[in-house]
Amino acid sequence: MCLQDDCIFCKILEKKIPSTPVYEDNLVYAFNDINPKAAIHVLIIPKKHIQNVTELSHNDPQTLLHIIDVAQQIADKEFHGSYRLIFNTGKEVGQSVFHVHAHVLTGEYLSE
Numbered sequence: 001m002c003l004q005d006d007c008i009f010c011k012i013l014e015k016k017i018p019s020t021p022v023y024e025d026n027l028v029y030a031f032n033d034i035n036p037k038a039a040i041h042v043l044i045i046p047k048k049h050i051q052n053v054t055e056l057s058h059n060d061p062q063t064l065l066h067i068i069d070v071a072q073q074i075a076d077k078e079f080h081g082s083y084r085l086i087f088n089t090g091k092e093v094g095q096s097v098f099h100v101h102a103h104v105l106t107g108e109y110l111s112e
């Protein structure tokens, strides 16, 4: 793992901050969002500290593709395979944690 001291999601990976696990493998960790915006709201993060999805796509595209597969697996289990995937990128659009994370929203019908 490549971790950063002042990053809340790195602390979650190190188990210094508790989280509710949903999925884990050697590349990613998925856990419940503390402030859910849907019946199921899971965050999927790479085990490497990378700032945002653009950096991830350039530096580690395989992990980005893997995140999409994990999101699909969660949705297959929870809601007929349907899910919404969000990567906030930049503080102006609401990114508050600068360790890339996919928001997976599922588990209920969502408006457009």
Ligand code: AMP
Pocket: 008, 017, 019, 032, 033, 034, 035, 036, 043, 087, 088, 094, 095, 096, 097, 098
């Ligand atoms: P973003 O605004 O896209 O950077 O998303 C950050 C997300 O992290 C928000 O949806 C928060 O609710 C979530 N979050 C922050 N701290 C925690 C935590 N300790 N455990 C789980 N989710 C968290």
Ligand code: ZN
Pocket: 003, 004, 007, 008, 009, 010, 011, 048, 049, 050, 098, 099
């Ligand atoms: Zn981090």
